[in-house]
Amino acid sequence: MTAPLTVPGAAARRRRRPGPALWLAGSWLVLLALLALGAGVLPLAAPDAPVGGPNLPPFTAYPEVLGTDGIGRSVLSRLVHGARISLAVSLGATSLAAVAGGLLGVLAAYLRGVAESAIGVLLDAILAFPPLLLLLALAAVVRPGVWTLVASLGLLFVPPFARLAKAAALSRLNREYVDAARALGAGHGRLLFRELLPGCVAPVASYAVVMAALMIMMEGALSFLGVGIPPPAPSWGAMIAAGKDFLAIAPQLVLVPCAAMFLTVLSFNTVGERLRARVDTISGGAP
Amino acid sequence: MIVFAAACSTGAQPQEARPAPGKGGAATVVLGVEAVRGLDPAQLFNLTPSGDANRLSAIFGLLFWSDASTGEVNPGLGESLTASGDGKEWTMKLRPGLTFSDGTPLDAEAVRFNYERIADPKTRSPLATLVKGATFEVSDERTLVVKLREGNRAFDRVIATSLAFVGSPAAIEKDPAAFAQQPVGAGPFMLKEWVRDDHMTLTRNPSYYRQGAPLLDTLTFKVIADPAQRVNAVASGQAQAAVTGSDLSFIQRAKGSGLQVAQAPAGGGPMLIFNTARAPFDDPKARKAVVLALDTKEMAQVVDPGSTAPDSLYGASSPFHPSASAVPAQDVAGAQRLLDELAATGKPLRFTVSMPASGFFRRTAEYLQSRLSRLRNIQVEIEVLDNAALDRKVFTNRDFALSAQIVPVADPEPNLYKLLHSDGQTNYMGYHDPEVDAALDRGRDSADEAERREAYATVERLVMADLPVLPYRSQVAYTVHSSKLTGLTLQGDGSLLYDRLGLGGS
Numbered sequence: 141m142t143a144p145l146t147v148p149g150a151a152a153r154r155r156r157r158p159g160p161a162l163w164l165a166g167s168w169l170v171l172l173a174l175l176a177l178g179a180g181v182l183p184l185a186a187p188d189a190p191v192g193g194p195n196l197p198p199f200t201a202y203p204e205v206l207g208t209d210g211i212g213r214s215v216l217s218r219l220v221h222g223a224r225i226s227l228a229v230s231l232g233a234t235s236l237a238a239v240a241g242g243l244l245g246v247l248a249a250y251l252r253g254v255a256e257s258a259i260g261v262l263l264d265a266i267l268a269f270p271p272l273l274l275l276l277a278l279a280a281v282v283r284p285g286v287w288t289l290v291a292s293l294g295l296l297f298v299p300p301f302a303r304l305a306k307a308a309a310l311s312r313l314n315r316e317y318v319d320a321a322r323a324l325g326a327g328h329g330r331l332l333f334r335e336l337l338p339g340c341v342a343p344v345a346s347y348a349v350v351m352a353a354l355m356i357m358m359e360g361a362l363s364f365l366g367v368g369i370p371p372p373a374p375s376w377g378a379m380i381a382a383g384k385d386f387l388a389i390a391p392q393l394v395l396v397p398c399a400a401m402f403l404t405v406l407s408f409n410t411v412g413e414r415l416r417a418r419v420d421t422i423s424g425g426a427p
Numbered sequence: 428m429i430v431f432a433a434a435c436s437t438g439a440q441p442q443e444a445r446p447a448p449g450k451g452g453a454a455t456v457v458l459g460v461e462a463v464r465g466l467d468p469a470q471l472f473n474l475t476p477s478g479d480a481n482r483l484s485a486i487f488g489l490l491f492w493s494d495a496s497t498g499e500v501n502p503g504l505g506e507s508l509t510a511s512g513d514g515k516e517w518t519m520k521l522r523p524g525l526t527f528s529d530g531t532p533l534d535a536e537a538v539r540f541n542y543e544r545i546a547d548p549k550t551r552s553p554l555a556t557l558v559k560g561a562t563f564e565v566s567d568e569r570t571l572v573v574k575l576r577e578g579n580r581a582f583d584r585v586i587a588t589s590l591a592f593v594g595s596p597a598a599i600e601k602d603p604a605a606f607a608q609q610p611v612g613a614g615p616f617m618l619k620e621w622v623r624d625d626h627m628t629l630t631r632n633p634s635y636y637r638q639g640a641p642l643l644d645t646l647t648f649k650v651i652a653d654p655a656q657r658v659n660a661v662a663s664g665q666a667q668a669a670v671t672g673s674d675l676s677f678i679q680r681a682k683g684s685g686l687q688v689a690q691a692p693a694g695g696g697p698m699l700i701f702n703t704a705r706a707p708f709d710d711p712k713a714r715k716a717v718v719l720a721l722d723t724k725e726m727a728q729v730v731d732p733g734s735t736a737p738d739s740l741y742g743a744s745s746p747f748h749p750s751a752s753a754v755p756a757q758d759v760a761g762a763q764r765l766l767d768e769l770a771a772t773g774k775p776l777r778f779t780v781s782m783p784a785s786g787f788f789r790r791t792a793e794y795l796q797s798r799l800s801r802l803r804n805i806q807v808e809i810e811v812l813d814n815a816a817l818d819r820k821v822f823t824n825r826d827f828a829l830s831a832q833i834v835p836v837a838d839p840e841p842n843l844y845k846l847l848h849s850d851g852q853t854n855y856m857g858y859h860d861p862e863v864d865a866a867l868d869r870g871r872d873s874a875d876e877a878e879r880r881e882a883y884a885t886v887e888r889l890v891m892a893d894l895p896v897l898p899y900r901s902q903v904a905y906t907v908h909s910s911k912l913t914g915l916t917l918q919g920d921g922s923l924l925y926d927r928l929g930l931g932g933s
Contacts, residue, residue, distance in 0.1 A: 190797050194729045211729055211793050280813075364786050371809050372796050382793075385655070385786040386678050389732060 162414055165407035171265030176224040185214040186187060188220040188372040195390040205398055209379070210386055215396055218374035222228075222397065225375040229289045230355035236294030238348045242300025246336050248302070249309035250328075251286050263299040272361070289368060293355055304347055308340040346415035353408035360401055376401050430659040445767030451631075451644035452930040454912060456481060457657045460741075461650045461861035463626050465607025467826045468592035469552040469595035470546045475833075476904065477670040483649055485629055487592035488614030490519070492536070492924065493584060494505035495691035495917040496744055496905045498838025500583045503591070503924075504533065504636065506569075510536035513869030514580035514872060518566075519572040527595035528632045529616045535571040540596040542573070554589055556852060581676050581871045588841060589917055597682040615926040624650055635926065642914070642929035654785075661686055663909055665752035668915070668923075669932070673697065673833055675734040675900070681907040689906045689915035694742030695843070696902030697791070702828050703895050706774075711766050713776050714894040717829070718755055718800055727900045730790040737901040740836060740843065746876070747839060747883040753891050754898070763802050770804035779808040781911060783817050791831055791899075822855055830855075835902050835920045839883050840871055847890060858895035859860035 158166075158187040175182070183203070185191045190212035191204055198207040199216070215416070249261040278292045312318060321335050356376075362368035363377025371378065376397040383393025458863045461475035464470060466482055474480045490505040492652055499510065507520045525533035542563050545552040560576030575582060587647035598611040613636070613836060617628035627648040631641055639719050649666060651657045662684040671677040680690050701708040701717075708714050738752035769776050773862050775841040781820065782792040792809045799807045812820060821827045845851040863886055870882035890896065904921025914927035 188793075188797055189800060195732070210732075210790060211797050214798060259475075366811065366813075370811060371789060372793050381790070382786070385674075385676075386732070387655075388683070389676075 158414070160335075160408055162168065163392060165410035168403055168407045169411065170222055172227065176222045176227050178221045179224050182220065184220060185421055186219040186376045187218045188213065191217075195386060195393070198391070198392050207392060208399045209393055210382060210390070215379075215393070218379060219376075219397060222309065222374040222376045222379055223404075225369055226359055226401075227375060228248075228358050229359045229369075229375075230352045232286075232290035232353045233293035233303065234348050234352045236290060238301050238344050241303075242305040242340055244298065244339055244345045245302040245305025245307075246332060248310045249306045249313060250332055250336060261340070263302050266296065267299045269296075271358075273360055274278035275358070276367055279362070283364075283372055284367055286369065289362065290315070291358060293298070293358055297351060299342055299348065300351070302378055305344055308343050309336045312336055312339045319372070342419045343416075344426040345411060346419045348369070349408055349412035349415055353405040353412065356401060356405055356408070398414070437718045438557045440731035443713075445925050451642075453647065454643050454662075454668065454870055454928060454930060455649055457649045457651050457660050457666045457669040459480075459650070459652060459654065459657065459670065461670050462627075464848050466610040467607035467610075468541060468594050469550050469554065469590065471554060471592075472609065474589075474919040474920070475672075476906070476919075477672045478917060482627065482783075483592050484650075484918070484922045485616045485646060485925040486614045486618055487594065487612030488635075488926070489587070489591040489918070489924075490521075490593065491583065491587040491591055491601060492918040493566055493587040495835075495919060495921050496693055496742065496837060498840070499840060500587045500889055501599050501918075508583045508586065510580055510582065514578035514582065517530040517572045517575070517576050517582050519573065519586075521569045521571075524637055525613055525636050526634050527598070527609050527611055527613045528634060529595050529598055530634070531595050531597045533593065533595075534568050535565040536568075538571050538593050538655050539565055540599075541593040542590065544599070553852075556850075557589055566845060578872055580874055581844075583840060584840045600828070619702070626650070626815060637926055638772065640926040642927070642931075643925075646925065646928070656679070656824065658686070658907055659686065661909055662848055664909070667912040670906050670921070673785070674731055675903055675905075676732045677907065678903070678905060679733050685910075686907050687910050687912075689908060689917060691836045691904045691917040692742055692744065692747070692837045693902045693904060694737070694740060694745050695834045696737060696830055696898050697787070697833045697900045698846075698896040699791075699829060700829050700856050700896050702825060702830075702856055703859075703896065704825065705828075707769075707778055708828055710769070710774070711893055712769060715755075716762045716765035716769065716776060716805070717795075717799065718762075718894050719758045719765070720774075720802055721795075721897075721899075722757040723897075723899050724800075726791075726794055726798075729794050731787055731900055734903075735901050737898045741839070741883070742836065742902065745836075745838075747880060747887075749826075749884065749887065753887050755891060755894075759802070765806075766804040774808060775804045777781070777806040777808075777809050779822055780812045781817065781827040781830045782813060783831075784811050784813055786829060795829075805919060815925060818915075825855055825857060833902070834896075834905060839867075839886070843883075844871060845884070846896065847886065856895045859892060859897075860889065863889050863893075 143278060191214045192208050192212055194208060194210050194212045196208040199205055202215060204214050207243050209215055248256045282288045284426050287314050307379055321331060359368060360377030363375045364381040368377055369375040379397040380394050428463045440487060443865050450842045458481060460473060462479050463629045464472045466479060466486060475642055489503040491500050491508055492503050492563060493500050501722040504522060504525055509518050521535060527533055542558055544550050545554050546558045550908055563573045564572040571618050574729050577730045594606060595611040609864060615635050617632045619630045620628040620758055626743060635641060651660060654671045654674060657671050658681050660666040663671045681688055689728055701714045703709055713790055723736040729732050739749050771793055782788040782797050789811055790809065793907050796807045796809050799805055821830045833847050834842055845853045848866050866882045866885040870879050873879050904917050906915055908915060911932045913929050913932045916924045916927055917925055
């Protein structure tokens with residue numbers, strides 16, 4: 141049993157101090173999370189009540205520094221409340237996919253045989269559906285909302301997590317500490333949950349951060365297509381969809397939520413990449 | 428000779444790319460909705476300009492057509508339409524020598540065949556109520572006498588809007604089911620190729636009755652779902668005309684892109700429709716509270732920037748347009764009082780706004796929700812539905828509280844009658860008021876202009892007091908087109924007359 145090969149120096153490079161990009165990304169995510177959590181108590185206008193004339197440009201009025209939308213509602217308030225919905229959908233769906241996928245993957249790796257084949261067929265079946273088409277079909281049957289979005293997006297992204305967890309579990313199945321536990325008479329439950337699962341948490345968690353960014357974009361795409369969060373609840377995708385009708389006269393209605401989505405996705409990706417590099421280093425470097 | 432030709436072509440450079448009217452050419456018109464149920468004159472389904480009205484006009488032509496602004500009836504394939512004194516007997520005279528594009532004659536017998544097919548319960552035509560109880564007699568080759576069960580002095584308008592299209596009886600008899608997919612008419616164009624959800628290519632009908640018409644050789648209808656993309660298609664030269672649908676904000680956008688807009692202001696337009704057949708809007712107080720809470724001027728501006736709010740059911744150019752605004756003025760305190768009264772009787776106003784998903788209607792729903800929620804004792808939910816779901820829920824099952832529909836009103840007949848009469852075809856509100864019915868009947872059956880004016884003023888007074896509907900944006904039928912395309916005449920609800928279209932402009 142040899143330790144996996146690592147390129148000398150690569151680990152050291154990855155272990156360098158966090159740069160400004162990471163700090164910025166982290167700060168944006170923390171700020172966003174605080175705003176989303178505090179949306180109810182912050183001194184913001186109600187997201188579905190008019191505060192002034194329609195299509196007020198940004199930076200012309202206080203406290204509506206981001207102006208008003210086509211209906212005269214506060215863009216700032218809708219952006220913050222939209223963050224709440226977009227983050228809830230993104231984190232909820234990612235958690236669901238990570239937990240379900242992680243468990244399925246570890247189970248498949250541990251049980252092998254028929255169970256592994258059954259789980260494999262199930263995952264392949266989910267993967268074989270074009271995701272957007274499946275989501276559109278689901279939206280036609282069930283009434284769209286935060287919970288249905290979380291459930292359907294979560295279900296769709298079970299397979300990548302399951303495969304990742306299975307790969308991580310397989311690489312640990314033959315490690316000495318697992319053999320030792322088995323020799324000491326550990327049962328299935330103990331082997332699964334105490335020995336195998338903890339090793340899979342790090343890769344799954346780091347991947348989840350990257351997936352969270354993808355989920356935000358999926359929610360945006362669905363709301364843009366009109367099958368996401370129904371009005372008047374604000375979500376970033378719905379804000380972009382509503383603003384596109386006024387692109388010629390009020391481009392800020394599209395640009396503001398687009399910028400928010402761009403920054404968030406970029407931040408999740410920056411943090412996610414960094415975490416993944418760390419996890420690779422840990423699992424690659426330490427036996 | 429060569430020099431002369433060269434000089435000539437240089438001099439005529441701007442003319443070269445676009446042949447003068449009568450010299451053919453091809454034009455593309457962009458519509459919004461595919462003719463999903465085919466094109467059968469007995470099965471008119473989506474007779475809107477962005478739907479089937481334009482296709483039908485090109486393929487079938489029109490026996491008679493009505494001016495999009497005034498509702499005045501003009502001859503088309505038909506020559507004249509005259510009523511007996513009581514409006515019970517109508518004599519339709521056709522032009523001589525009309526033939527369908529399959530060579531069979533379009534005579535009085537063919538029109539009778541089409542109308543009896545509509546009346547036949549087996550056809551299940553949505554137009555059947557229009558000819559219920561009527562009999563049709565062919566008195567000579569070109570003359571059809573229609574005897575109605577009840578007098579209707581406005582039946583010419585019914586013909587011009589709903590019974591204007593006739594198909595070839597030979598083609599219909601051969602295969603009635605296939606006819607909708609392979610329509611044969613006597614219009615200016617014939618169907619050549621139809622690729623569903625993409626385009627429909629039509630070629631000039633050489634046997635069209637008017638000498639030298641149509642001007643174009645080829646006409647193509649394209650389907651683009653997004654209205655902004657329809658305007659862009661014309662701006663980029665992929666198409667010569669586009670029917671953008673209900674949003675008036677595209678007029679400004681099109682003009683900004685250097686395009687022309689053929690427009691016809693009319694009355695009516697998008698209306699809120701209250702379901703008066705069930706709670707909560709069976710109570711006039713609830714309807715009044717909603718209407719008084721709204722500032723229709725602001726509403727028009729918000730839901731469709733650049734548009735205005737109507738002040739009457741009738742258009743500004745209509746003889747029935749009142750001198751003062753007929754729409755109730757905003758009175759928030761009054762609305763609150765009504766809402767409080769409703770709450771005090773244990774019926775606080777709670778309802779759902781059911782709207783189509785298009786930008787205009789979605790903004791209407793969000794506007795209503797945002798403005799009404801400022802008041803107390805009212806709770807408004809929004810439900811945005813795709814077209815199929817809306818059709819089923821609102822227009823078929825009438826399972827709604829507040830929705831909207833577009834009802835253009837050129838002359839009050841026939842659209843206002845259909846909307847407000849107890850057994851009107853588009854009375855989805857389930858509205859029933861004997862006084863309104865009587866006034867609508869009076870307006871329809873009178874030949875005297877002064878009496879009609881009185882009748883329609885009564886209709887407006889009663890409707891604006893009882894509020895089964897609220898028009899909230901003025902209606903303008905329009906088609907965006909490039910300056911090359913000429914001869915755009917808007918008829919009916921805003922579709923074109925295709926024998927006049929040419930590529931002669933600059």
